[in-house]
Amino acid sequence: MSRSALAVSRPSRDPHVPRYQGAEFCELPLPQTTEPWPKHKRLRDAAIEDYDASLRELRYRIGERPFVWPNRTMYFFADIHADADAWRRSLIASGGVRWLGHADDAYELTREGKRALFVIAGDCFDKGPSNLRLLRAIKILIDKGADVEILAGNHDLRTLVGLAYMGRKEPRFAHLFVRMGKKTMPLFEELRREYLEPDDASELSEAELHELLFPDERWFAEFPGEAEGLVPDKKIAKELKRIREKMVELPQKCEELGLSLAHIHRAAEKARELFLHPGGEFHWFFERMDVARRWGSFLLAHAGVDDVTAKLMARDGVFGLNTWFHRLLADDPFELYHGSVGNTFRTKYREIDHPFTEAGVRDMYEAGIYGIVHGHKNIRRGHRVLMREGLLNFEADCSVDVNTRRVEDIGGLGYATMVFRPDGVALGISADYPHVKVFEAERVFPLLTIA
Template identity: 40%
Template sequence: MTAFNVIPKVSKQPYHNAILTRLPTEWAPWPDDATSVNHDEALSTFVKRSRKKGFAWPKKPVAFISDPHADAEAFEASLIAAGVIEREGSHLCEYALTKFGKKAEIVVGGDCLDKGPSNLMMLRSLAHLYRLKADITLLAGNHDLRLLMGLLSLERDTDAGSQHLFVRMGKKVIPLFKEVFDQYLADTQWDKGLPSEQACRQALFPGNDWFENFPFYAAGFLTPEGIEREISKMTTKAQSFEAHCAKNGLTLTQVYAAAMKCRSLFLNKSGEFSWFFRRMQLVKKRGSFLFLHAGLDDHMAELLAKYGVKHANRAFKKNLMHQNLFSFYYGSLANTFRTKYRKADLPLTPRGAYVARRAGIQVLVHGHINQHFGQRVTLKNGLIHIEADITLDAHSRKNEGLDGYGVGVTLIDKNRGLIGLSCDYPQAKVFKPGRKGKLVEPAK
């Protein structure tokens, strides 16, 4: 084994060096994953396809960081691990792009919100990357879009298809409302002009007849498994939402006030975070790699094959703000950031995978499914998936028995190949197929 040059060099910043001590200092060939059903086929398929004439690596190096979940510390540590930023001070948002960071593309794979210790600092750290004019792509994650759906549902005519979308966000969004209330409302006359607590409750919760009406509303659109799953999830969330608010020191009236403030912050053109949903994209294609939050289904594969990525992103933006919320959130566009390839999800069949490959999509790079031992490569119906959610946020890590905040990044580079860095795996995982399809040692 030899030291691998993707690990950032020792810095004058003590914080920087503290991050390096948590990262691997040696590389190893990308391992077969025994937890994957197709672990014996995924890498060999990757090798075979990567040596075909039509296969293309991204022209620029890509640093993929997914699912930071409101943990700005983990996010910035992962940017440092990628070698794209360096600290200029001891606080969050005090960083600059490195020489490598100025020539690389940074793809944030979605789920910037919920779970972690600070939603607002996470957003501000991301905003700093834009201020530095980094080449950055922000992808839509299910947690991010659930917030938007919940906020939109408060001021739209709601029916059985969408009146549950606020409470559907569940307990993981409550820390955001607590942060917003404390930072923007606590020292103001926040309750002036607000509806009564009972009126706030009616605005936030689905009606009493929702559980009876939703299965009929969704019939023919969702699978039976999908309908059953929604009813089950909403039963739990509706019963526990108010208790979780109280546990975080919020009444329903305060939650309503914080939600309306969020509408101003995120949806008004002058809002501090108005850029967040405006800049968001559904998918990004670089070479033969498609970057997205969760995965594909057959319909999305056909849409991408027929019309391309630009059309998919335009359709996403248009439907996001103007379509019926139910049709958007449970449709194929949203399945791209929601799917876990369950029976409840729209399916990816061998036919869809074939269509995607014919459209030049050989590899999906995504987050959404958190891992405890670094990134993994899998094969789903003949389509290669790089699963890159390595559990960054401290909240999830504590619940799942992992230490501190996470550090890691997935690097895709035509010269160095595929590199998986994670503080939870002892080596940097490296996949670099040679011209004859054999794995070769990466450049030092």
């Protein structure tokens, strides 16, 4: 009997599972098996709500569109929320890096990673254990030569405008510092720990600081008129209520951290120096940020779209949307945060959000955009794919940072990435699902073009 006949056959490796390199530094098992995404039948989650759409629904509602799929790998990450360890695990899960040790910089790009686009789709700030460590870890990826796209998230912009307009008393600006809320206070604690002496505090009194940083009763009277026509009425009422709540929560969080308003104000001044000044250590983060990116027939964004932004993209493309974003960022952060551009990083398609109707769908089709890849929603069974109005939506698993997982009672550590491959396949990889989800575009789009 020949040697070959006696050889023990080995199971073949599933070609859709990424070649994880450095899995021993992931701390969690990485999925080794695959399943079709979506399955033939509609799936529902534990709350008996729709999870993935069915394959039949996708074919029926979007399948006739001439979908363009880029012939380049793209790694999509969202809502890392100040958790550098979740970031490391997500990078390893993507297959775009080869991890070599325990440090945040102990890795190199794989051959695929060197050619790929890494998209960080918003919300790097708040919730997690260390904002500054995560930002430094992202900068390491950039410095290693990766092509990195940073998109705006609501938490990122809330931090930026809160710092930029701290102390301004005009109706459009007076609430923006408080609007950052208690979730931003740990950032100031980090800044104090790393950059300031323990007794380094503002020289203003608590009363003076309260007057400087918090909106007064005149603001509550003037804000509805200032917001009328830009912010839906229901959202105005909600904003007023939420600001009053945050005015109570913020000092409580300071006390919990053992800090006074004087400590927070001094840390916020240091944050402005680090984030807003051209020579600041983290100035690069907001400097290179856009609100959206075109990826074939996909729009990449933090949250979604509305009718106004859809119409703009039909006329001026995604470039026009980003141009509008940067203009508002410089000139009118109030309109940026509350208007249609802000809807791109805030919407959850609720009644209080700017509407997205059939007219918006038609404009997206006119722009050649038939799908959106986004984050912004906490989901529990890994990434999901569904139809929203007439657009294909890939929703990223956004429950990766350790504190979100504790608050949402998910437990354990997290990681998540979506990999869009140049062969028309998308992979959904998450700590919260045991298999790699495999979306094969040709199963949905008979007119698929890879270019």
